[in-house]
Amino acid sequence: xxxxxxxxxxxxxxxxxxxxxxxxxxxxxxxxxxxxxxxxxxxxxxxxxxxxxxxxxxxxxxxxxxxxxxxxxxxxxxxxxxxxxxxxxxxxxxxxxxxxxxxxxxxxxx
Amino acid sequence: xxxxxxxxxxxxxxxxxxxxxxxxxxxxxxxxxxxxxxxxxxxxxxxxxxxxxxxxxxxxxxxxxxxxxxxxxxxxxxxxxxxxxxxxxxxxxxxxxxxxxxxxxxxxxxxxxxxx
Numbered sequence: 726x727x728x729x730x731x732x733x734x735x736x737x738x739x740x741x742x743x744x745x746x747x748x749x750x751x752x753x754x755x756x757x758x759x760x761x762x763x764x765x766x767x768x769x770x771x772x773x774x775x776x777x778x779x780x781x782x783x784x785x786x787x788x789x790x791x792x793x794x795x796x797x798x799x800x801x802x803x804x805x806x807x808x809x810x811x812x813x814x815x816x817x818x819x820x821x822x823x824x825x826x827x828x829x830x831x832x833x834x835x
Numbered sequence: 836x837x838x839x840x841x842x843x844x845x846x847x848x849x850x851x852x853x854x855x856x857x858x859x860x861x862x863x864x865x866x867x868x869x870x871x872x873x874x875x876x877x878x879x880x881x882x883x884x885x886x887x888x889x890x891x892x893x894x895x896x897x898x899x900x901x902x903x904x905x906x907x908x909x910x911x912x913x914x915x916x917x918x919x920x921x922x923x924x925x926x927x928x929x930x931x932x933x934x935x936x937x938x939x940x941x942x943x944x945x946x947x948x949x950x951x
Contacts, residue, residue, distance in 0.1 A: 733875075759939045768925055768942035769878075812877075814939060822868070822893075823939065827877035 726751055731813050731826035739834050742803045746829045748813030749795045757816040758789055760798045762809045763828065769812055772798075803833045838862070841926050841943035848950050854913040856946050858926030866929045867909035868940065869893075869901065871922040878925065884909055916950045923947050 731748045738744045750758075758775035773780065775787040775796050786799040796815075800807055813826035842857035860867065868883040870893075880893030882901040890901050898920060902910045909928075913920055924947075927940035 757939070761939070766945075766947075768944050770942070771939050774939070822880065822883065825870075825878040827875060 728752060728817075728824040729813055729815050729826040731829050733827060733829060735830040735832060737832045737834055738803055740803055740805060742833075743799065743801050744803060744831065745800075746798045746811055746813075746831075747795055748797070748826055748829075749793075750813075750815040750824070751794070752815065752817070752824075753791075753794060755815045755817070757823070758787075758796050759814040759823075760785075760787055760796075761812040761814055761825075763812055764809050769825075772811070800831075803831075805833050805835060808832045839926055839928050839941050839943035841924075841946050843946050844944065846946055846948045848913075848916050848948065850917060850950055852913075852916045852950075854916050854948065854950075856911040856913075856924055856926075856948070858909045858911070858928075858943055859907050860909075860926075860928040860941070861907065862928060862930070862941065863906070864928040864930050864941075865906070867903065868927040868929075869899075869909065869911045870925045870927065871895070871920075872925055872945075873922050881911065913948075916948075918950050921948060921950045 760772045761769040762772045763769040775789045779788040784801045788797045810828040812828045814823050839860045869881045870878040872878045884890050884903040900912045925945045926943040
């Protein structure tokens, strides 16, 4: 079983739509969770950390469900510029190493 | 602004060549990492380092070695390049002092290596 699993998509949504991605992780001892964004042929960049109580940054909302071992990312009012691959990232039990999901591809259509 | 710099954006090498990929960070980070990224496989950890002259194998170290002689520089070495090492190579760094838990990694812009 993979450490982090994501639906690869692709998700094709119209501008203004709300879209949600889920990600499951296998290590119940994981403590740190992130969503990264990766544009085509570019490096991954941190989008937001995911906190236990859930957190919001503008149009983006991240949630963590420890009992079911999944995290989610909700994007409201999608923009064309949101088109990218979204990577779910979870830390290993020890140290500052992280597991990366293979990414979910989003295309926002005009 | 925090920065991780990889020396080459694109590289083409021949099978059997020794290849050096360089990574420099200016954030005084203790931790540095080398990943490769392939379609459908995501990012896979090759090697990492928590301190100068220290190195640890990641998940796929075979065919690679690393060098960390200075805190800011972490080099990935392909001893004898093969076609299955054609990939995007990403260097990353993070602080050792807990902030990785909040901020994760900072990545370099990547080196797309093609071995022919």
